Amino acid sequence: MPTWLVTGGAGFIGGNFVLDAVASGVRVVNLDALTYAGNLDTLSPLSDNSNHVFVEGDIGDRVLLDALLAEHRPDAVINFAAESHVDRSIDGPAAFVQTNVVGTLVLLEAVRDYWRAMPTAAGSAFRFLHVSTDEVYGSLGNTGKFSETTPYAPNSPYSASKAASDHLVRAFHHTYGLPVLTTNCSNNYGPYQFPEKLIPLVIAKAIAGEPLPIYGDGKNVRDWLYVADHCAAIRAVLERGRIGETYNVGGDAERQNIQVVDTICRLLDERRPRQDGKPRASQITYVKDRPGHDRRYAIDATKLKSELGWAPQHSFEQGIADTVDWYLENQAWVGRVLDGSYRLERIGAGHAEAAA
Template sequence: MTTTWLVTGGAGFIGGNFVLGAVRRGIRVVNLDALTYAGNRDTLAALDGDPRHVFVHGDIGDRALVARLLAEHRPQAILNFAAESHVDRSIDGPAAFVQTNVVGTLALLEAARDYWKSLQGEAREAFRFLHVSTDEVYGSLGETGAFTEDTPYAPNSPYAASKAASDHLVRAFHHTYGLPTLTTNCSNNYGPYQFPEKLIPLIIARALAGEPLPVYGDGRQVRDWLYVADHCAAIETVLAGGRVGETYNIGGNAEKRNLEVVEVLCDLLDARRPRADGRSYRAQIAFVADRPGHDRRYAIDAGKLRRELGWSPAHSFEQGIAHTVDWYLAHQDWVARVLDGSYRLQRIGTAA
């Protein structure tokens, strides 16, 4: 029997990469995406005409639609990537984040619970609901230490608060109703198909356009960087062998200051696409006012995932970032298509 998964948010950055990989390995994917600004069918162009990929334009909050898809396609798992995910946008408009990340996740959980209860025997035993979340729910770290699965939640942005609420709902549905859930909390992802509002594709796009490269505050904020293909592999690992009801942290073991990331990008572009005047792209770096409530440091301890399931990242930061720059240079047409009139690489989230 062909394995079928319902993937929500599968036209976004992480979800799109996940769907591309799963379908290529023979999984049949029913892909539900609302196609907001960050969801893009171009990401899935390689799957056009592939019968193993069923794309459905719709919202996770549409209970009737989700129930129909579950009844029709009978998936063995639901993987929830659907989310509003950009901190700056959550500062400007938190309501959309609550609607998708909290209300939408609740509706999806209710549909999943009802579907799971309708299953019998082995199908019911095997079913999983995997919720994809973020390390931002844990708040900010000091100079040392790392987030573990036992770190108390302390979200500091509307985005992080909405994801924390969704995580708690997933936990509650497991403990209250017995729904076989799994939750993953990942560090900062990067790689192909990321919407150009996020740091790495934003810097690449602005550098090539000859525009200033904005670095928030002093640029010394620290993030743990995770190549998206490694994240996708980790999610499949958790889905296959994770203990029901558990949370697994996924990290890239690659802590970098934001300024350091920007400088690495400039150096890679210097080598691959030199400026006409011969100067380094570093000349375009511009320090700007910091983001309101900007967390100082995140770091993930992925030891539980490594010990229990044997996963570790396959790409170093140096390998992943070089591949990412090469991908964006080779796919400038994709970048041009995803940038619409509502976002043209400008600064957002200043809470002005």
């Protein structure tokens, strides 16, 4: 049975990945700092599973990392740990640099030293996989897609911090020989996503009868990737990817933000109509755009598809319907999340006003 150290495994993508990995017969040591977006409720199906070891802690804690690596001897490290919300990075960029840059550096140094001390056969099979984002590439015009050779041009404190972490991972491969892999994904959606992100936020606000805020004209375009497809892509890269390479992961599902919101409203109207009979699209309201809002992202995943045989298995129509159904069926999970400090408010609004 392989053992993987997964960092950030109580978050949205990491939590989905851990659930899938353990179900497939992997022993997972799950390190998560349990910040606002980390949620042990996501991992409740594994509460009695001896193949899941949860440790609360930070990737910037070198002493803890050394102890975990020495005790559990993982065959791979998969790094999901990151601050990831653009609006929060506008309000407080320092936290993003601390986790995404400094934390990643500490993790890389610990893993490098662990890998160097491994027996030859185990060291040859070991992998460090770093999960990143398409936002490091900047913004696209009306045509074209991001490929693995697209120059980096991050436009937010969040994407700049992720770009820095990507560069560190690359440098540790070229300087020290660490067997690394990097994935850059498009916008994820699906179960267990913290409700500050567009899709779960719109679902929660629509159910509550609140206004549905749309930045700018609503025509910013994202390539939407169902989280289960992303997890499958990470497994493919981890198991078959070429050392030192980057693989872009996209859902082949470009949609304007307003199209996404309209779809959610229609699905909710079908499943849980408003008592007054009005369509939920009537709750849509346009608000001042976020500073530096990238206009369009689109991923070219040809390399991943052709080299490793991966392809998304969920159309956007099926994935968004499944996502809406999951949130409707798991309102208790949402309620427990919202018992914390986040109450569906807009983040970064003051800075948006100052930039206007």
